[in-house]
Amino acid sequence: MEETRHHGWIASARKREGSTCQQHDGSQGGQVIPSIDDLPEDIFRHIHALMPLRDAARAACASQIFWKSWRCYPNLTLSKESLGLSRIVFGEGKMIRDLSQTKMTRDLFSKVDHILKNHSGVGMKKLELKLVWCNKVDYCYLSNWLCIAVTAGIEELTMSLPRKSEVAYNFPCSLLFSGSENSIKYLQLAGCAFRPTAGLDCWRRLTKLWLDRVLITGDELENLLSNSFTLEWLGLSSCTEIVCVKIPCQLQRLSFLEVGQCIKLQEIESNAPNVSTFHFFGKFVKISFGGSLQLQVKDIQIRSLCQSNIFWYVRTKLMPSVPNVETLHISSCNEVYSRSAYASYCI
Template identity: 50%
Template sequence: MPKKKDLLCQEDDRSEGGKISRYSGSGLPEDIWCHIHSLMPLRDAAHSACVSRTFLRSWRCHPNLNFTKETLCVKRNACGKGGVARCFTMRVDQILKNHSGIGVKTLILDIPDSCKIDICRLNHWLQIAIAPGIEEVTIFLHSNYKTKYSFPCSLLFGGCGNSIRHLRLTNCAFRPPVGFDCLRSLTKVHLYEVCITGDELGNLFSNSFALEHLELISCSDLISLKIPFWLERLSFLRVFECNMLQVIESKAPNLHTFKFFGNPGHLTLGESSQVKSLDFRLSNNFNSITYAITKLPSTVPTLETLKLTSFSERVNTPMAADKFLNLKCLQIYLAGYEAFSPSYDYLSLVSFLDASPALETFILSVNQDVMKHDSVFGNASPMRQILGHKHDRLRKVQINGFCSAKSMVELTCHILENATSLESLTVDTIFAGFIGDDVRRCFLQKKSKCRSIPRDMILEAHNALRAVSSFIVGRVPPAIKLNVWEPCSRCHAIDVKLP
């Protein structure tokens, strides 16, 4: 084929005779090359536009504007002291100056911590990028902007906001006014460290009929969260550390997953609630387990999966007045820290098993680093038994951070004797909290060494193994598979110093 000035693609194909043939892709339709160009990372797309007229034309309407230090190749050591802000600003200005403002689908603006971008310049960038047809807007600002910058809602008027499906804002104010009807296609909202009131959220909800996913994290101005019934598609809600929040009322009929971390307040999910999965944590000074067993059965009657995290449990788990009739999977993480009672009775967790007649999976995780307890060894009192309690559907039990506490041994023995359908029991003697994917041993993560663990925890893990051997193994029926996770023989070995 004859050579062309604008070669987009060349391939060398050596045949058996050693001849070289060249193929030019410039004959393909331009819309195909524009689509290929749109799939490139921003840096590669810019480089391609420098060497190809076809890509230069598509560059002027590139759909994905991803402005971060990494995509713009802004490095502190290359830009010099104070040069990061200048370099970042110059490159964003240059890209947007050459952009037509047409065809933008995604805008990600992640301003580095060292940058102090003028508010007028920031609004100018948004005015160019937020145009009809845009679908995703993500603005990451550093904390200095939180009290100084308010996202300009006016940019969403005139049809510019009706195509937005995903809105993510960080460290700014967001003040939707009364009659706000600019985000009709919105399916996902993520607000982190955003100043917004309950009434302003109500203005946002007023016409966001397509909303499916809502996350509110550290929104300190939020006192009341009321979700209206017309948000029929809303299935996921996360509320995290909104410390002034006192009321959560949801009438969304199809809310399926709810994640909450904060202070206890008035929680109402409506009579038509369909919440199946709940991840629930109260702040450090509250008894999450006690609150959950006394309040949640009537609040979330359709619950099937419950994950509880407690940082402060000063009282034993009480008996439940109501039952979790549909609960199948229960995970309890006793994180401990300073406020956890050293005399907490693990056997009292039987109350949760009794309150969950359909329970099939029970996972208990205990942070050994902070737990103080009376060991089963040297305790002359007889093992306690709770009679008349059967857990007929319980099939899988796992205890992470199994220790030699007498009440934990009693809980395990109780389950073995009363869970008539139990198929497997797993006890893990090493656990110090969830990190990453909860992989703590070198042979699982294919690394040369396990995660470092204090010596006293390793000693306790060996005491736990003794407790399993002395009190658990002999009680395990043949039909139940017992899995015991021991300390790593290489990384968790105890050095004995001879005199």
């Protein structure tokens, strides 16, 4: 009896094992169980796009299917952190540090170049080149990478270059105005020269522009803005060549304007009719709002650390032109306190 039960248990176990083997073989009862390899390609791309960059690259190394979707990876954030190059061993003395920084820069450029040259150009939507900590940038690489991205129909482009460079990189503006490839919606540049001319085509899709430590004159900026009819957000920081910022009335969609730390700046003149938020940081300058803008401004922030009488200027000159302001934030370290002026301001 025991032997019969024993043999029955073995037979039952073998039956279950056989059933499991059939499932692993991809069939059960004559029906084929779908494999992950049978998923549509667009689903693979969607799954892959949700992975962080380093995980997506590792998946591509482990799977032929993910390798195909890696060549169409949409959001490329390329920096020493995202590529695993952030650990630098600093030794005693400047020479050791310079060698470590040079090696990191060389490895970073090698990896970025490999990634972009092996990208198919299909599906690329966002490219971030964060090179601010590199000790030397080869501009030939930059031009090639930008050409690849723009040709692919990039929508968001961010490029941050080192703070101290002997010669500023001259951004190839003509790349952004090449007919059907004018697809940029978001552009953020830092540490370069940007020289748009009056003859360039309009920005058909640009909605957000941020320029930081960019060499561009007031006239060049005005030429750029006068052809940016879809612009909604504009930020300018540490642009040392700008003397006057003029916002043309054609910018009907512009709602956010921020200007800060432009050392030669003397005046901001805005005629865009729908700006609701205005932020200013740095040495205080003449600010004027024209057209129907005065009815739209709701939020103003002004921070000046080296001047006095900011409160007086805002109260007497600025506020009368923007009667519908709901939030006003002013910071000034050198302001001279006056009880009568404060009382008058509060009233």
